[in-house]
Amino acid sequence: MTLPVLPILIPLGTAAVLMLAPRRPLLQRWIALAGAALQLAAAIALFRRVEAHGIQVLQVGNWPAPFGITLACDLLSALLVVAVGVVGVAVTASAFAGVDPRREAFGYHPLIQVLLMGVAGAFLTGDFFNLYVWFELMLVASFVLMALHRTSAQVEAAFKYVTINLIASSIFLTALGLLYGAAGTLNMAHLATIWPNVGSPGMDAVLAVLFLLAFSIKAGLFPLFFWLPASYHTPPAAIGAAFAGLLTKVGVYALIRTFTLLFHGAPRPLFLLLLGMSVATMVVGLVAAMNERDFRRILSFNLVGHIGYTTAGLSLLTPAALAGAVFYVLHHIVVITNLFLVSGVLLRVRRTTDLAGLGGLWRSQPLFAVVAMLPIFTLAGVPPFTGFLGKLAIVAGAFEAEAYWTGGIVLLVGLLTLLSMARTFTGAFWKPAEPDRRDMMAPGTPLLAVSAALSLVTVAMTVGAEPLFEIVTRSADQLLSREEYVRAVLGAGGR
Amino acid sequence: MEVLLALASGVLYAAGIYLMLRRRLAQLIIGLGLLSNGTNLLIFTAGGLTRARPPLVPNADTELAAPYADPVPQALILTAIVIGFGLLAFTLVLAHRVHATLGTDDVDEVGRER
Numbered sequence: 001m002t003l004p005v006l007p008i009l010i011p012l013g014t015a016a017v018l019m020l021a022p023r024r025p026l027l028q029r030w031i032a033l034a035g036a037a038l039q040l041a042a043a044i045a046l047f048r049r050v051e052a053h054g055i056q057v058l059q060v061g062n063w064p065a066p067f068g069i070t071l072a073c074d075l076l077s078a079l080l081v082v083a084v085g086v087v088g089v090a091v092t093a094s095a096f097a098g099v100d101p102r103r104e105a106f107g108y109h110p111l112i113q114v115l116l117m118g119v120a121g122a123f124l125t126g127d128f129f130n131l132y133v134w135f136e137l138m139l140v141a142s143f144v145l146m147a148l149h150r151t152s153a154q155v156e157a158a159f160k161y162v163t164i165n166l167i168a169s170s171i172f173l174t175a176l177g178l179l180y181g182a183a184g185t186l187n188m189a190h191l192a193t194i195w196p197n198v199g200s201p202g203m204d205a206v207l208a209v210l211f212l213l214a215f216s217i218k219a220g221l222f223p224l225f226f227w228l229p230a231s232y233h234t235p236p237a238a239i240g241a242a243f244a245g246l247l248t249k250v251g252v253y254a255l256i257r258t259f260t261l262l263f264h265g266a267p268r269p270l271f272l273l274l275l276g277m278s279v280a281t282m283v284v285g286l287v288a289a290m291n292e293r294d295f296r297r298i299l300s301f302n303l304v305g306h307i308g309y310t311t312a313g314l315s316l317l318t319p320a321a322l323a324g325a326v327f328y329v330l331h332h333i334v335v336i337t338n339l340f341l342v343s344g345v346l347l348r349v350r351r352t353t354d355l356a357g358l359g360g361l362w363r364s365q366p367l368f369a370v371v372a373m374l375p376i377f378t379l380a381g382v383p384p385f386t387g388f389l390g391k392l393a394i395v396a397g398a399f400e401a402e403a404y405w406t407g408g409i410v411l412l413v414g415l416l417t418l419l420s421m422a423r424t425f426t427g428a429f430w431k432p433a434e435p436d437r438r439d440m441m442a443p444g445t446p447l448l449a450v451s452a453a454l455s456l457v458t459v460a461m462t463v464g465a466e467p468l469f470e471i472v473t474r475s476a477d478q479l480l481s482r483e484e485y486v487r488a489v490l491g492a493g494g495r
Numbered sequence: 496m497e498v499l500l501a502l503a504s505g506v507l508y509a510a511g512i513y514l515m516l517r518r519r520l521a522q523l524i525i526g527l528g529l530l531s532n533g534t535n536l537l538i539f540t541a542g543g544l545t546r547a548r549p550p551l552v553p554n555a556d557t558e559l560a561a562p563y564a565d566p567v568p569q570a571l572i573l574t575a576i577v578i579g580f581g582l583l584a585f586t587l588v589l590a591h592r593v594h595a596t597l598g599t600d601d602v603d604e605v606g607r608e609r
Binding site: 158182 | 527530582
C-alpha cells in the first residue's frame with residue numbers, strides 16, 4: 001500500500017544522497033540518473049497496479065480521510081507520473097552531454113530531483129492544500145534552476161518567471177481559503193461529495209474563476225501566457241526541457257482535477273470562458289510562433305498553443321473530448337521535452353538557436369537531422385504519429401459534442417502547427433547554411449541517444465495507440481463519474 | 496470582528512497589488528509580501544472566527560463541546576507563512592541579483608530589450 005508514495009520518496013532520497021555525495025560531476029550524474037530510473041520504475045509499477053486494481057490510495061500516517069493528507073492515484077495521475085519518470089530519465093541522462101560547471105557545483109542535480117518530486121507530488125495528492133504545497137515546492141526548485149546564472153537575459157527571465165508565479169500562487173491560496181471557508185474541507189474526494197450541497201451558483205462561479213485564473217497562469221493560457229515565451233528559451237536546454245515537459249502540464253492537470261471534481265455543475269458560461277481561452281490560446285500561440293525566428297522561441301509558442309488543445313478538450317467535458325485531452329497531454333510531454341533537447345544539440349553545434357544562424361545541418365549532421373525529424377513532425381501532427389492521433393481524438397470529441405467551431409479551429413491550428421514546424425525544419429536543417437557558418441562541435445552522443453530514445457517512446461505510443469486509447473478513455477470515465485475516486489478515498493461510507 | 500478582519504485583508508490585497516504595479520523592485524517585493532499576508536488573513540477569516548474557545552478537550556470530558564475554534568485554518572496559515580517567508584527571501588536575493596546584473600531597480604528597464 002505504500003506504492004503511491006514511492007515516486008515522491010525516491011527523488012527526495014536521491015536529492016539527499018546527491019547533496020551528501022562528493023561533488024564529482026560524473027558520480028553525481030550517475031546517481032541522478034539512477035534515481036530517475038528508479039522513480040520511473042516505481043511509476044510504472046504504480047501504473048500497472050492502478051490499471052489492474054483500480055485507484056490506489058494512501059492515507060499518510062494512517063489518518064483517515066478527510067482528516068489526514070491523502071495520496072490518491074487514479075489512471076490520470078498514474079499516466080502522468082509515468083510521464084514524469086520518462087522526462088526525469090531523459091533530463092538526467094542528457095546531463096552526460098555536459099552541464100555548465102558552475103550550475104553543477106551549485107546543486108543542479110539535486111534541484112532537478114526536487115523538481116521531479118514536486119511534480120510527482122502534485123499529480124498524486126488528494127488534497128487541495130497539499131497540491132498548493134507541491135506547487136510551491138516545484139516552483140522553488142524551478143526558480144533556483146532558472147536563476148542559477150548571471151547573464152542579463154537569464155536574470156531578467158528568472159525575475160519575470162518568479163513574479164508571475166508568485167502572483168498565481170497567491171490567487172490559488174486565496175481560492176483555497178474561500179473554498180475551506182465554504183466547505184470546511186480541502187480533501188478532494190470529500191469536496192466532490194459535499195460541494196453539490198454546499199456550493200451555490202455564485203460561489204461556484206467565484207471559486208472557479210479564481211482557480212481558473214491561478215492555474216491558467218501556470219498552464220500558460222491566453223491571455224495569461226506572456227511570461228512563458230519570455231522565459232523558457234533562456235535556461236540551458238535540459239532545464240528548458242524539464243520545464244516545458246512538466247510544469248505547464250501541472251497547471252493543466254490542476255484544471256482537469258478542479259473542473260471534473262468540483263465545478264462540473266458550474267454555470268455554463270464558465271465552460272464557455274475556458275473554451276474561449278483555450279481557442280484563443282491555440283490561435284494566438286501558433287500565429288505568434290509564425291512570427292518568431294528563434295528555434296526555442298518557436299517551441300515556446302508552440303508549447304503555449306498546444307496547451308490550448310488540452311484545455312479545449314477539458315472544457316467540452318465529454319468522455320471522448322477529455323480522453324483526447326489526456327492523450328494529447330501525454331503525447332505533448334514526450335515530444336516537447338524531446339524538442340527542447342534537440343534545441344540543446346543545436347546550441348552545441350552552432351552556438352545559437354536563431355534560424356538565421358542554422359541551416360545546412362541536413363548535410364553536415366545527417367544523423368542528428370534524422371533524429372530531430374521525428375519529434376518535429378510528430379508535433380506538427382503528421383500521420384501516423386501521436387500528434388496526429390491526439391488531434392484526431394480532440395477533433396472527433398469536439399464534433400461529437402457538437403462543438404463544430406471548436407473542432408474547426410483545432411483543425412485550422414493543426415495546419416498552422418504544420419506550417420510552423422515545416423518552416424522550422426527547413427530553416428534549421430534543410431536550407432543551405434550561410435557560407436561563414438560552420439559546426440563548432442559534434443552533436444554529442446548522449447544528447448542524440450536521449451533524443452532518439454524519446455522518439456522511440458513516441459513511436460511506441462503510436463504503435464500502442466489502441467491500448468493507450470482504451471486506458472485514457474477509462475481514465476476520462478473515472479474523472480467524469482467521480483464515484484470510484486470518492487469510494488476509493490473515503491471508503492464505502494463516503495456517500 | 497469578521498468585518499474588521501475582512502476589511503484588513505482587503506486593504507492588504509489592495510495595497511499589495513498597488514505596490515506591485517509600481518516600477519521599483521523593492522516596492523514589488525513589499526507588495527508580494529503584503530499580498531501573501533492578506534491571503535493568510537483571508538484564510539483565517541473565511542475559516543470562521545470563534546473567540547476564546549481553543550479546540551482542547553477538557554480533562555473531565557472525552558469530546559469537544561460544540562463551539563470551538565477550527566484549528567485547520569491556523570495550520571494552513573502556518574504552512575503558508577513558512578512558504579511565503581522562504582519565497583520572499585528568495586525574491587529578495589533575486590532582486591539583488593537583478594540589480595547587480597542589470598544595474599537598475601526599475602521594472603520597466605528590466606523588461607527592455609537589450
